[in-house]
Amino acid sequence: MPTAKLTIVDDFHGDYEDDLLHSAGENSQVSGRLGGSPLMRDTIELLSHWVGNYDQCGRKELELLGRYLYTVAFGDDCPSSGGPTGATGEPSPLRRAFERAYTFYRQKGVGGCFRLQLVIGGEARQLGSFPWEFLFMPQSEGGFFLAGERSDFVLTRYVPNEDDSKIIEERSVPGDEGSDRMRILVVLSRPQAPGAADIEAGKLVDAIKKLRSSDTDVEELQSPTRQELRQRLEAYPAHIVHFIGHGKDNALTLKKSEWALAQERLDRMPTNSHGSAAQELDEADPADSRSVCSLFCHGLDSGPGLERTSVPRRLIFLHSCYGAAVRPSGNALRSLSSIARDLAGKEGISAVIAMQYAIASEDAERFAIRFYHWIGSGKRVDDAVSWARRELGEISSRGRQVWDDPCFGTPVIYVRRAGVFFPRRLPARSARESGWPQGHRPASYTGGGLSSAPRVLEDRRPGIGRPRDPGRSAERGIGYGAADAASSSGSASGYTPEDALLLGAEPDMGEED
Template sequence: MSSDKYVECQIIVENYDRVCFHNQDTGSDYFGNLYLAPICRKIAKFENLLRAKKLKKRQAFEEFGTLLYKCLFNKDVDNALGEIIKEIRESKETKNPKRYRLQLIFRGEANELAGLPWEFLYYPGSETRRGFFIVDDPYLVISRYISSASGRGNLNITEDSLKVLCVTSEPEEEGIGEVLPDLTIKVIENLKKSYLIDLEVLRNKNKQEVLAKINNIKPHVFHYIGHGRFDSQEQVGEITLVNSAKKVEWVSDRTFGEFFSDFQPRLVILQACQGGEVDFTANYAGLAPQLTRNEIPAVIAMQYPVNNAVASFFSEAFYQALAKGESVDAAMQQGRRKIARDHPFDSEFYSNRDFGTPVLYMSARDGYIMPRPKTIKFDAEVLINSPDKLKKAINILFNSEELANLEKFDDLVFSLRMSYEELAGETQQEKINALVDQLQNEGELESLIKGIKYFKPEAFTNGK
């Protein structure tokens, strides 16, 4: 990413009459009407089809997304967003493209509208411009905002590594449905080889054991994989854990929120698996908002259950973007794009509801959770004695968009009088591994360290 700064804009649904577009950068407000009554039946029809998984064509998703767009964006609000999109398009021609963070806020009586799947918003095309799904634009990231008692801080951690605690719940009970967490866990395990990520997995533990683990390791990211449900009558969300007999134990959103009363992760991910009779909905009054109100600054939930293969696609793109230094909302956008463009079961882009299923609730102003790669300092002596850490360091220094004056990994290889093409492996990470392994076997790691220092002297402690 070429710029650290996001311009924050808020779409505030103040009531059933008025919508405000607020540009934090300029302090400007633009107003429009909430255009809901004339199209509410059409929206309800599409939403029912969406929940029943009967929307299968991109054209149908575009039509639904356009209805959602018209509901919020009209008059000056529509014009304000149009100007931002124009700025983004024009700035892409420079080396410092503009980036905007678009946050949805629902207040007062309009609070119930937050249950609509706004992640399917579609910016309609015209004779002079193409239409697009907003979740597809990496320069216009979208999330939902819920205020927190602790105010608007940031997500950034002080440690060098991102600590992830993955809790899986697979109760042995008929009707709950199968949970297959291994694909997602494998994705994170693989990323550990290349990025500064530490992972601990807790399988099928009761609430006391989960609580103890949270307070013991103090994870930055708490990733739950299991089943959940939302009781619309009681307005209570629940997730499954297991009891001592490995049977299901339903935990309410209030109790689950209290798991984090002593320590609050920077991010909680609620991954709802597909199958069984129990579904989870990321309703505004459910688990995700409850956690945000309990001072968890960022929560990701699924509006609909997702296939395990799709969940792993999302996780790979999301965690990889985080590890490279992207903000949580930008990483979400990368995960959604991955689902839309590389869906394992649909060849046509945006023909499956999965791309709009992940929802981000964020109260933090700054969405960066990883330490910025350009501020990380490496100890040459540590790297030369730890090939695994050396591989991670090379990946960060030569494969991160966060770094200014980015050199390519093949330039490093060439400086060592070696051939990039002849290194074993297809991907850059495989070639990094091959380079380190080869030079380690030849006793030439010191030459590699010198080569890295030539390109990145500022990346080492005390310049050594």
């Protein structure tokens, strides 16, 4: 499971490392200037606006946007003298390092998915608003979108942190009180407000409710006030909070309290003898980012099954659905994305998913159901998003060709804690029944569990044959974590093949029978 990390430090500088050829622990990471002329960056902003506001954008426009994003992120291929990379006739250091690592991964058959973690620094003011999910890697035979078009590549936005996530992963086993069922709280917030577009989410909510089973519980909360949301999370410590509603001015819209509404009704009572018509009541209560973070993190330290020694913590899903007549404004969507970034920086939040563009209710339903399917099967959050995103790219609800509909780039995932979000103990069953993506299964899977514990991954660089140190990779925040650490001492500790799935180890993937 090789992992690379590109850190966009600011609008002009970046750092790159991976656990194949450019390890930070061995001082072989790469730093360099980002690419893209001012004109190219302005064009990216224009194309992003087109994607978000015009349905006519197709593969041609999306690929152009993706190529420009790739040039900005990794530098120019052959920059001219005086270009942004300061080089002449050679690829930028960032581009050369990334493409070298990915080529090595493909040619050597390293196994597993190649994961690219994109870290956007706080000083990257212009680049922080770019739609990186449309990154397109040009190749001699055309190229591909990094966010799902190729099954062996996973793109996520990573949020570096120093919380206790590593301790949680190593000490946690499912089966603790309250953690045997995955709990989903659907918050549908649509208070009445002058000029507010209605949210068409009935089918989505119904589809999520159908996930109820012996191992998944779903509850719904309609248009809550701040106090009602807080009380529900205290009584029902959800693993996943799926918020569907409006954003406005860097705030999420909840419903005003009864006291506030009563005061507003008094203020709007007719004052003349003719009894003028009362204005439409505004029930909307915009909760700013700080308030949202406080509300959505409530119950993490006290709820059953969510203590510091238990997994999972909490995953937040933010989006707004629209129908055929009305779509959310750009301001509303930017508010959701901004709050998602703030939430992802909070301790106890494993990941946040938001929609950076308007998404049709049919596409939102397909994405959410596929995502919850993979999460409930014990898969990694980034894998679940990538596979659900791939379905949007390959099957368009508007009758378009594959990867011709921009909806695949609409979901954005901010990952704070990598690994399996909700581990499951998988019973003995066939590869097709086990929930692996179609076309893939563990190479050693025989229908009765894995035939052996995952092998210790070796460093395959030329001249280096030692086993990889999983602890050091985990400390760097990339690469291999607790599952590999367990596998390296499997026989001594009683580590079993089943435990590999619990800890998030990914066995080699082969072709399905």
